[in-house]
Amino acid sequence: MRILVVGGGTGGTILANNLTRRLTSEIRAGRVRITMLSDSDRHMYQPGLLYVAFGQMTPDQLYRDQASMLEPSIDFQVDAVTEFHFDKNQVKTQSGKIHKYDILAIATGARIVPQEVPGLSEGSENFFTEEGAVRLHRRLREFQGGTVAMVVSIPHKCPVAPVEAMFMLHDFFKARGIRDKVKLRYHYPTNRVHATSNVAQWAKPEFDKAGIEYETLFNLKEVDPVNKIVHSEEGSAVKYDLLISIPPHRG
Structure with missing residues (x-):
């Protein structure tokens, strides 16, 4: 049996490792082979x-060698998938391999x-990329006072992140x-502060204690960055x- 995992992020890594541990005897007997294809040799x-x-980690601390995160029997290859052929049970990669x-x-x-929300890219910061997180940290260090607003689009990665970020903002400015x-x-x-x-x-009630104002049923329409x-x-x-945003996500 050939099991192919496309993607070397958190989900793909956990899945490939768990399958390998559960199918150890089958892999050793040669009845199962697990392959992972990723577009990078680094795991973030x-x-x-x-x-x-918030300055609690540096970007270099986010990365590990992807191969070191995987069980040794997993055939890990850095070769991005460019085409899925579901009718043939095969994929084609950037190198041309099938x-x-x-x-x-x-x-x-x-x-x-x-970019799906007018003005959001120009008018807000976010922490969902390395570049964005570094830029937001700079903005927070330089901020001297005023209104910091967070807007949330759902669904998004790490569901509790908006709530966590609000309390981190409270602590960050308190420490300053x-x-x-x-x-x-x-x-x-939605009609409550979290889905x-x-x-x-x-x-x-914790928002109330920290003096964090909140508005529900606020579906983001547009941002006027000027x-x-x-x-x-x-x-x-x-x-x-x-403005800090949890931007729309797509697969």
Whole structure:
């Protein structure tokens, strides 16, 4: 049996390793072969990007050699898949190779698409890429006071990240001694502060304790980066000095 995993991120790595451990005897007997195809020889620990944004990690700490993250019996190849041929149970890679499979797992992850919201790319910062996290950290260090607003598009990677980021903002500005000069505003698209009910039940009173303002049923429509106003589909208009976004994601 040929098992092919496309993608070397967190999901693909966990899946390939778990399959290898569960199928150890079959792999040793030559009845199963597991192959992973990735576009990079480096593995990024993506949850760490949030900590880069707050200066708690450096970008170089996010990376490991991908091969070192995998069980030795996994056939790991750096060769991006360019074509899927599901009718033939095969994929074609950037190098031109054809890889046949019996079972295919696509673990290529999600990408952010801030360009889908007018003005979002120009008017906001985010922590979903290394470049974005580094830039946000610089903006936070330089910020002297005013309104920091967060807007959330769902679904997105790391579901609890917006809530975590708000409390990290509170602690960050408190440590800098300027929390009293900063208004923190949180905007979420559903009728509670988080889609997961137990997270919402816990977070709402904690927001109140920390002095974090929140608005629900705020579905992001557009951003006016010149006048620093973010608009919702429901008709709200919020002025900001620094806008942090959880951008739309696509597979």
